[in-house]
Amino acid sequence: MTAPLVEDAGLASERRIQLDVTGMSCAACARRVEKKLNKLPGVRASVNFATRVATIDSAGMATDELCQVVEQAGYQAAPHTDAAGDEGVDRDPDADHARSLLRRLIVAAVLFVPLADLSTVFAIVPSARFPGWGYLLTALAAPIVTWAAWPFYSVALRNARQHTASMETLISVGILAATTWSLSTVLVHQEPRATHGVWQAILNSDAIYLEVAAGVTVFVLAGRFFEARAKSKAGSALRALAALGAKNVTVLLPDGAELVMPAGELKKQQRFVVRPGETIAADGVVVDGTAAIDTSAMTGEAKPVRAHPDATVVGGTVVLDGRLTVEATAVGADTQFAAMVRLVEEAQAQKARAQRLADRIAAVFVPAVFAIAAVAGTAWLISGAGPDRAFSVVLGVLVIACPCALGLATPMAMMVASGRGAQLGIFIKGYRALETIRSVDTVVFDKTGTLTLGQLTVNTVTAASGHDCDEILELASAVEVASEHAVATAIVAASPNPVPVSDFVAVAGCGVSGVVADRRIAVGKPSWIVGDSWTDPVLESARLEGESRGETVVFVSIDGVASGAITIADKVKDSAADAIAALRRRGLRTILLTGDNQAAAEAVAAQVGIDTVVADVLPDAKVDAIQGLRDRGQTVAMVGDGINDGPALACADLGLAIGRGTDVAIGAADIILVRDSLDIVPQALDLARATLRTIKTNLVWAFGYNVAAIPVAAAGLLNPLVAGAAMAFSSFFVVSNSLRLRNFGPQPQSKTLSHLEG
Structure with a gap:
């Protein structure tokens, strides 16, 4: 479509x-x-x-x-x-690009190992050369510096046509300069140099830089591959959202017959039928039937909502029981579901503007290198040197400026951090998270499934005089076992071996009743159970206390007399309070943002230690709340797990998704938290900060090496082996500094992050 x-x-x-x-x-x-x-x-x-x-x-x-x-x-x-159309669901250009880069990376890496060894030996020990040695090196290097490096050349050519430069420009020129200089050595016939001693061999070694050209290609291809793979995962948010929509709809014809048709062809005011387990195809109004609807996709509310005639329903939600006839009021791009897809698209547009640190350095470094090379070559010509000497100086500047360590600085740290993070249950999806994490000052939490377990459980059971709690729970479970309501599921789970029930009756919106062991048992809303009769003070007190905590309260009557009260709630995770406390010790503000009701939200916030609560918000309102915080100058991290959290995760400066959550949330987030314990949230922020510190140290070293070495090359003092050794040492420093991230781990609460990041 x-x-x-x-x-x-x-x-x-x-x-x-x-x-x-x-x-x-x-x-x-x-x-x-x-x-x-x-x-x-x-x-x-x-x-x-x-x-x-x-x-x-x-x-x-x-x-x-x-x-x-x-x-x-x-x-x-x-x-x-359209991402929501059938044609767009399987489209993933980033995955295709990542696969292409991986093929080039594998070929380049396999050929690079023997090429690096042979180039070094032939440069230092000319006597080791044999007939055809130059052609062997050329054969090994050719696939790397041509086919494998082609993605850099294509971007550099496009930049040249637009009169701009980027990291690809410097990478391309560096690869070509190193290759040109090396080929002039290995293919032009030269007599082996007579050397006496190791030091003279070092000083007189030939200019063979093929391993530099190949190494840059391998390292930068690795970085581009991980970046493309991360972007593919980010784009999966839209594909996951599209997959949630109804593909077909059963339209009710005027004569009462039913016609199954593609959901995209549904028109306003048409009536359609939704059966248990089916997804509602469009926003509309119920004209017939009652059913429980799972609205968690749109609201995040764990408890299903009961729909009756004249009630409004939202496309993308799922009917759990019952049969509904719905009249469509909004279809296609006008539905709330389509609006959610647009929210994710628009929020990801903000992510696209974040640039990698190396690209920002290249914006200044690339033009400066070309200017220095031109000035150096011109100066040598003016001083009386021949064109060959001037050209060699220009090539020397470009080769020594070739960003080997600079290209390795970010991907190496990311690879080590990713491996260590995987061991800890933390997955950092891309560079944007690292750039953002240092300035995060506000952490926003979803409630259902994030701070809580995401499923209703029995919290308390209260028995009136003459009864005990176990009896009340057992009798209620016996009746509720015949019901499919979420509250019934929680009660049955609390007493999994109920006695048989007969004469079961379900009263929509009120409760259920049945005969258990010759006694009439009813379970339902307190107003339905009690009616106008007297209420036991103990049960009334339990009701008021439960409702004040935002819990669902049902009464249990035995033979027409209210005899017990059961409260059902979504249980808070054991790790939530400690995680919030850890974030507050780091000076971060915490906010609870949920689609649940105000009372339930405030009860959870009080239990875990969050001061600010924003409740009763739909996905678009969550995005507005996040954006409002950002407009006030705050850098916001959002933690969530639900489908409805996807737009907010994408809109936030930093998105953290609980790994057991939905594909939408995981696709829209920057950091994925695999462990269900919320203690991992502050730990993930610490790992991201440590990784960013490592990348910055790598970039400063790599950039500093180039700055120090370029004047040497411009002065005509570039020695191939010394330059190669300096490049190798620079790369060694970057690699060893990145490997320090392997020691990252949980720290005692009294310690700060500073000693981890050094």
Whole structure:
């Protein structure tokens, strides 16, 4: 299903056009396309690299004209395919890109090992060379510096056409310069140099840099592969949301017959039937039937909602029992479900603007290297040196500036942190989390399934005089075993061996009754059980106390007399209070944000130590609440697990998803927490901070090495082996510093993070 044109309600004279843009390899590409489109008169454009969708408000430009503009920038564009449509569910360009990078990485890594060994031996010990040695090195290097490195060349060429430069530009020039210089050594016939002693061999070693060109290719390909894989997982949020929607709908025809048709063809005011276990296809009003509906996808509320005639229902929710006839009031893009998909898309657009640290360095470093190389070559020419000497100096500057350690700094730290995090149950999905974590000052928690277990359980049982709690629970369980209600499930689970029941009757919205051991037992709302009769003070006190905590309270009557009270609640996780306390010790503000009612939310907040509560909010209101905090200058981390948390996780500066949660939440988050214990939340923040500190140290060292070595090369003092050794040491420092993350682990509460990050 395509939707190239979407009317913007706020701009009557404008059309909203969405394009799928392909060929973008980094966030800088998205900014380039966005800049190109915004230069057009009457056009406002925003390009989301995460979803590869360009959203354009245009007063007069046609879709074909906008596609041509994108193609002029060096990319391809076509009318947007809706993520909720059948065609868009399986589309994952990031996964395809990651697979392509992995193939190139494997080939490059396999060839790099023998190439590095042979290049070093032949450079230092010319006598080890044999006829055809140069062709052997060339054969090993050729696939790496051509096919494997092609993704860097293609981006660099596109940058050149747009008169810009990025890390790919420096990588490409460095690879080509190292390869050119090396080939001039290995393929041009030279007599082996006569050397006397090891030191003279070092000083007179030949300029063979093929292992540098290959090493840069391998290391940077590794970084790009992990980045592409992370983006593929991020995009899965939209595909998971799309999979939740109803694919087909049973339409009720005027003559009473039923017709099954694709959900996308449903029209407003058409009536459709929903049976137990089916997903409601559109927003609407119930015209016939009653049923319990699981609304957790939209509200996060653990307790199912009972729908009756004239009640409104929301598309994407699931009918648990009963049969409903619904009249559609909103279909397609107008439903709340479609709005949730758009919320995730729009929130991920904010993520796409975050740049990796190395890219920001390259924005200044790349032009500076080219300028230094040009100045150095010109100076040597002016001083009277020949063109060959000047050219060798220029190549020397470009080779020594080749970002071997710079390209390794981030992916190496990420790989070590990912491995250590996996051991601890923490998965950091990408660079954005690391850039954000240092400034997080507010942590927002969902309630159901995050702070709580996400399932109703019996909390307390109160018996009136003459009865005991075990008896009350056993009798209630005997009757509720015949019911499918969530409250019934909790009561039955608390007493799993009920006695037989007969004459079972369910009264919709009130409760159930039946005969157990010759006694009439009823379980239901207190008002239904008691009616106008006298209420036992003990039971009334239990009811008031339970409702004050936001719990569901049911009464149990025996032969028409109220004899017990049972409270049902979603139990708070044992680790929640300790996790909140740990975050507060780190100076972080904590907020509870939930779709549940105010009383239940405040009860949970008081139990775990959260001071600020925002309750009764739907997914779009959660996004508004997160955005409101960000607008006030706060950096927000969101912890959640439900489908309804997906947009909020994507909108927050940092999203943390409980690993047992839904695919939507996991796909939209930046950090995935596999363990169910909430103690892992502060630990995940600590690991991300430690990883960021390591990456920064790596980048400072790698960048400092280039800054110190470039003047040596510009002065014509570059010695191949010394330069190679310096590059190797630089890479060794980056690797060893990154490996320190393997020692990361839980620390005593009295200690701070500083000694972990050093």
